Amino acid sequence: MKLFSKEQIYEGDQLTIERQKISSTDLMERAGTQIFNWINLRMQGAQVPIHIFCGIGNNGGDGMVLARHLILEGYNVKTYIVNYSDKRSKDFLINYDRVKNITKKWPEFVHNQDDFPEIKQDHVIVDAIFGIGLNRPVADWVKKLFIHLRKSKAFTLSIDIPSGLQTDSIPLDDDCVVLASYTLSFASPKLVFFLPKTGKFTINWEVLDIGLDSEFLTNTNTTFNLIGKYEAIPIYIPRDKFSHKGQFGHSLIIGGSYGKMGAVTLASRGALSAGAGLVTAFIPKCGYQVLQSSFPEAMVITDANDDYITNVEFNFSPSVIAFGIGVGVNMKTVEAFKVLLETNKVPMVIDADGLNILSNHPHFLELLPEETVLTPHPKELERLIGTWSHDFEKLEKAKEFSNKHKVVLVIKGANTITVFENKFYINATGNPGLSTAGSGDVLTGIITGLISQGYNPLSAAVFGVYLHGKSADIAVEDYGYQSLIASHVIEYLGAAYMDLFKQPETSSEKHKDDA
Numbered sequence: 052m053k054l055f056s057k058e059q060i061y062e063g064d065q066l067t068i069e070r071q072k073i074s075s076t077d078l079m080e081r082a083g084t085q086i087f088n089w090i091n092l093r094m095q096g097a098q099v100p101i102h103i104f105c106g107i108g109n110n111g112g113d114g115m116v117l118a119r120h121l122i123l124e125g126y127n128v129k130t131y132i133v134n135y136s137d138k139r140s141k142d143f144l145i146n147y148d149r150v151k152n153i154t155k156k157w158p159e160f161v162h163n164q165d166d167f168p169e170i171k172q173d174h175v176i177v178d179a180i181f182g183i184g185l186n187r188p189v190a191d192w193v194k195k196l197f198i199h200l201r202k203s204k205a206f207t208l209s210i211d212i213p214s215g216l217q218t219d220s221i222p223l224d225d226d227c228v229v230l231a232s233y234t235l236s237f238a239s240p241k242l243v244f245f246l247p248k249t250g251k252f253t254i255n256w257e258v259l260d261i262g263l264d265s266e267f268l269t270n271t272n273t274t275f276n277l278i279g280k281y282e283a284i285p286i287y288i289p290r291d292k293f294s295h296k297g298q299f300g301h302s303l304i305i306g307g308s309y310g311k312m313g314a315v316t317l318a319s320r321g322a323l324s325a326g327a328g329l330v331t332a333f334i335p336k337c338g339y340q341v342l343q344s345s346f347p348e349a350m351v352i353t354d355a356n357d358d359y360i361t362n363v364e365f366n367f368s369p370s371v372i373a374f375g376i377g378v379g380v381n382m383k384t385v386e387a388f389k390v391l392l393e394t395n396k397v398p399m400v401i402d403a404d405g406l407n408i409l410s411n412h413p414h415f416l417e418l419l420p421e422e423t424v425l426t427p428h429p430k431e432l433e434r435l436i437g438t439w440s441h442d443f444e445k446l447e448k449a450k451e452f453s454n455k456h457k458v459v460l461v462i463k464g465a466n467t468i469t470v471f472e473n474k475f476y477i478n479a480t481g482n483p484g485l486s487t488a489g490s491g492d493v494l495t496g497i498i499t500g501l502i503s504q505g506y507n508p509l510s511a512a513v514f515g516v517y518l519h520g521k522s523a524d525i526a527v528e529d530y531g532y533q534s535l536i537a538s539h540v541i542e543y544l545g546a547a548y549m550d551l552f553k554q555p556e557t558s559s560e561k562h563k564d565d566a
């Protein structure tokens with residue numbers, strides 16, 4: 052799913068108005084009506100008090116349209132105008148008048164703290180205070196209103212974006228933003244829903260279709276794209292009846308050191324379960340028994356050294372090489388990595404200590420084959436690209452790094468973001484059950500196994516991250532967040548593949564899959 056920027060959304064509005072020959076007021080009517088339909092379907096006329104807080108811009112206008120429809124339908128509505136400015140938008144004013152004239156229930160003005168209404172926990176709040184037009188910090192009394200709303204603990208439905216959240220910056224503090232229980236967003240979800248410091252303001256969201264111009268929706272390229280089921284399906288390469296293992300490549304997984312052999316086992320299993328034809332693990336001698344007995348499907352080559360890797364030698368042509376898992380940073384291992392990079396021509400995936408070696412020896416980066424996949428967690432990323440003061444700076448630095456070294460950078464986290472050629476792919480699957488030892492090793496294995504069977508490195512990274520998260524989403528149903536371990540992610544990988552071709556079942560799953 053495309054994540055449109057604020058500028059693109061305004062442009063899409065304008066194009067829709069011109070091409071469909073409607074007025075901006077008509078478009079606002081569509082937006083407000085969609086929200087009304089959403090609420091009406093769920094509330095079925097229930098007389099729960101609904102407090103609608105409207106700003107004075109177009110987001111407030113949407114709130115006014117909603118208020119009119121809810122009042123006319125007989126709901127128990129109180130409408131407030133959060134009067135933070137006198138510069139009311141034209142469409143806000145039109146809809147304000149409509150509320151007054153049609154419903155005769157005049158909105159109340161809120162100018163300061165004394166005007167805040169009492170809100171009980173079992174009431175409903177609609178937040179139509181600020182939309183994407185917010186461009187500076189909110190006034191102190193408005194911030195106090197946000198705190199008042201939050202303290203009520205009432206269900207809070209934000210329109211388009213939680214008020215106080217800007218589309219391109221991080222809030223000064225958490226009290227400056229409405230904490231939404233749910234957000235109904237127009238055109239597309241906003242990038243900030245997926246970043247660690249801002250995503251927490253609305254864990255749940257949904258996009259409402261307001262009939263924007265289809266040419267605009269199809270032809271507009273976006274820098275950020277959300278990867279859900281419908282983006283993953285076209286990446287999938289089907290298998291033909293007469294296929295044989297020789298077609299799915301040979302993955303070489305180089306890693307491990309004394310006490311860290313499990314990581315290589317997990318990655319090797321991940322690669323084979325993702326569909327690699329053959330997997331060979333290259334490990335120090337001490338791991339031979341461990342690997343052969345814990346994962347008989349893999350072949351094993353050992354280093355001359357017992358405890359860590361000192362010299363990588365193999366006598367076959369791998370389709371892809373993964374390097375770094377559990378490998379340590381011994382000087383001999385660093386030297387072996389350098390020699391490997393100097394001679395290697397096949398695609399690579401680099402993780403864990405492989406990344407730490409790159410951070411400590413930045414000139415090695417020049418030796419990487421183009422489109423090498425790097426899979427750092429936040430600490431490893433920091434070592435690679437330096438520190439950042441906020442998420443937007445992190446993304447910018449990650450993009451520069453990816454461009455400079457021509458690498459596919461997979462920024463792991465709750466919404467893993469893959470960066471390549473100035474585009475960002477935000478993953479929609481995965482859950483906190485993945486915050487467990489070895490889950491990153493499994494991901495490296497999956498991406499390696501995908502490259503092995505013919506996916507290009509970018510597709511392998513984006514699809515691998517999707518499958519890894521999806522597998523965890525299915526597995527968590529059986530294990531719960533706490534008990535999910537990395538091996539389960541491998542065991543459920545088949546279910547993740549099969550899910551690609553299943554219809555969404557529950558509404559929350561639908562939400563993820565539509566994303």
Ligand SMILES: NC(=O)C1=CN([C@@H]2O[C@H](COP(=O)(O)OP(=O)(O)OC[C@H]3O[C@@H](n4cnc5c(N)ncnc54)[C@H](O)[C@@H]3O)[C@@H](O)[C@H]2O)[C@@H](O)CC1
Nearest residue numbers: 079082108109110181182183184185186187188189211237
């Ligand atoms: N396709 C779409 O996305 C549509 C969007 N609409 C709505 O329009 C909204 C955007 O409306 P607007 O551009 O009028 O902006 P907002 O309603 O988000 O903001 C209100 C106004 O306040 C001003 N302002 C910004 N920061 C302020 C601050 N800290 N203190 C005081 N004033 C401040 C802005 O200049 C803006 O004019 C969207 O979020 C959405 O809800 C819909 O009405 C129609 C369709």
Ligand SMILES: Nc1ncnc2c1ncn2[C@@H]1O[C@H](COP(=O)(O)OP(=O)(O)O)[C@@H](O)[C@H]1O
Nearest residue numbers: 428463464465481482483485488489490491492
């Ligand atoms: N809260 C979360 N939600 C979704 N995915 C997560 C979450 N926490 C961690 N992950 C995923 O789990 C993996 C952890 O990788 P990593 O930190 O390298 O673990 P390890 O080194 O133990 O293998 C990454 O793919 C990351 O995106």
Ligand SMILES: [K+]
Nearest residue numbers: 181210212214
């Ligand atoms: K809002």
